[in-house]
Amino acid sequence: MKKRLFAAAAFGLAATLTVSNAAMADGYPNRPVTFIVPYGAGGPVDVLARTLSEGMRAALGQPIIIENVVGANGTIGVGRAVRAEPDGYTVSIGNWPSHITNGAIYNLSYDIQKDLVPVARLSQNPYVAVVRKDFPANNFAELIAWMKANPDKATEGTAGLGSGQHISGVYVQKITGTKFQFVPYKAGSSDIIRDIVAGHIDFTFDQAITSLQHIKGGNVRAFAVTSDKRLDAAPEIPTVDEAGAPGTYILTWYGLWLPKGAPQEAIDKLGEAARAALADPTVRAKLLSLGQQIPPPEQQTAAALAAFTKTEIDKWHAIIREAGIKAE
Structure with a gap:
C-alpha cells in the first residue's frame, strides 16, 4: 500500500515537473511584461511606451504593464529597472536624458553600459x-x-x-x-x-x-x-x-534595455516585437503624427543600440562636463 502511495506521489510529482518543464518549453514570455517608465504619466517616454506596447502585445502574446517610477530626472526609475530580477519581465524604456546624459551629471549607483543589456533602438524626435x-x-x-x-x-x-x-x-x-x-x-x-x-x-x-x-x-x-x-x-x-539660433541641434531618441543577466531569448523576442511594432502601419502612423522619426530596421537592433549608446555617451558626456553641468 505504502509502495503504491509512494509510486502515485512520485508519478504526481513527475507529472507536475513535466507540466512545469512544458510550460518553460513554451518559451518566453508566459506572463505579462512590465515597462519601467522613468518619468510621469503623459510625458514623452510614457506616450511612446503606451503606443509601442499596443503593437508589441500582439507579437509577444502577453500584455505589457506600464509602471511610472518618477524622480531625479529619471534616475530613480532606471535604477529600479537595473535592480529588477533579470528574468526578462522587467524592461527599462528610456531616452537620451535618462540613459545618456544622466551619467555625466549624477553620481549613479549603476552604469548603463555595464548594468543594462540593449534590446532595441526605437524612434527619435x-x-x-x-x-x-x-x-x-x-x-x-x-x-x-x-x-x-x-x-x-x-x-x-x-x-x-x-x-x-x-x-x-x-x-x-x-x-x-x-x-x-x-x-x-x-x-x-x-x-x-x-x-x-x-x-x-x-x-x-x-x-x-x-x-x-x-x-x-x-x-x-x-x-x-x-x-x-x-x-x-x-x-x-x-x-x-x-x-535665429543656427546649429542648436538637440535630438532625443528612445530605447529598450533589460537588466544585466537577462536570458538571450527575452532579449531576442522583445527586440523582434519592438521591430514588428515599429513596422506596423497603425503604430507608425501614430508615431509619425506625434513628430517621431523611425530609424531603418538595421538601426533598431540590440547591436545598433549598443553602438549608438557608446557614441552618444562619448559625445555628450564631454559636452556636459565642459559646460559644468553637475549635480551637487
Missing part, C-alpha cells in the same frame, strides 16, 4: 521651443531679443538638472548670449506643459511627441524645432537655423 500664448514675442528671434533685454526674467520649465530641456536651454544661452531661469519639475514634460498652458512659466524645449497636441490645439505656441529639418507632422514650425 527633436525638441520644440514651446512658449505660453501671451508671452510678449511672436517668434523665436523676438523671444531671444526680449530675453537679451530682460536677463534672468524669463522662466524655462525643465525635467531637472541635465534633462533635455535643461541642456537645450544651456545651449541656447551659450549660442544667443541670453540668460533665463530654469524651473525643475519632478514629473517632467506633462507638468511643464500644464504650467505653460496655465501661464505659470514662460517656455520650454519640449519633445514633439508631447507638445504637438497642445500646439495644434492652440494652447501654446511653437517657435522652432531643434533640428535642421522641419517636422513632417508640423511643417509650419521653423527650424532653429531659420529661427
Whole structure:
C-alpha cells in the first residue's frame, strides 16, 4: 500500500515537473511584461511606451504593464529597472536624458553600459521651443531679443538638472548670449506643459511627441524645432537655423534595455516585437503624427543600440562636463 502511495506521489510529482518543464518549453514570455517608465504619466517616454506596447502585445502574446517610477530626472526609475530580477519581465524604456546624459551629471549607483543589456533602438524626435500664448514675442528671434533685454526674467520649465530641456536651454544661452531661469519639475514634460498652458512659466524645449497636441490645439505656441529639418507632422514650425539660433541641434531618441543577466531569448523576442511594432502601419502612423522619426530596421537592433549608446555617451558626456553641468 505504502509502495503504491509512494509510486502515485512520485508519478504526481513527475507529472507536475513535466507540466512545469512544458510550460518553460513554451518559451518566453508566459506572463505579462512590465515597462519601467522613468518619468510621469503623459510625458514623452510614457506616450511612446503606451503606443509601442499596443503593437508589441500582439507579437509577444502577453500584455505589457506600464509602471511610472518618477524622480531625479529619471534616475530613480532606471535604477529600479537595473535592480529588477533579470528574468526578462522587467524592461527599462528610456531616452537620451535618462540613459545618456544622466551619467555625466549624477553620481549613479549603476552604469548603463555595464548594468543594462540593449534590446532595441526605437524612434527619435527633436525638441520644440514651446512658449505660453501671451508671452510678449511672436517668434523665436523676438523671444531671444526680449530675453537679451530682460536677463534672468524669463522662466524655462525643465525635467531637472541635465534633462533635455535643461541642456537645450544651456545651449541656447551659450549660442544667443541670453540668460533665463530654469524651473525643475519632478514629473517632467506633462507638468511643464500644464504650467505653460496655465501661464505659470514662460517656455520650454519640449519633445514633439508631447507638445504637438497642445500646439495644434492652440494652447501654446511653437517657435522652432531643434533640428535642421522641419517636422513632417508640423511643417509650419521653423527650424532653429531659420529661427535665429543656427546649429542648436538637440535630438532625443528612445530605447529598450533589460537588466544585466537577462536570458538571450527575452532579449531576442522583445527586440523582434519592438521591430514588428515599429513596422506596423497603425503604430507608425501614430508615431509619425506625434513628430517621431523611425530609424531603418538595421538601426533598431540590440547591436545598433549598443553602438549608438557608446557614441552618444562619448559625445555628450564631454559636452556636459565642459559646460559644468553637475549635480551637487
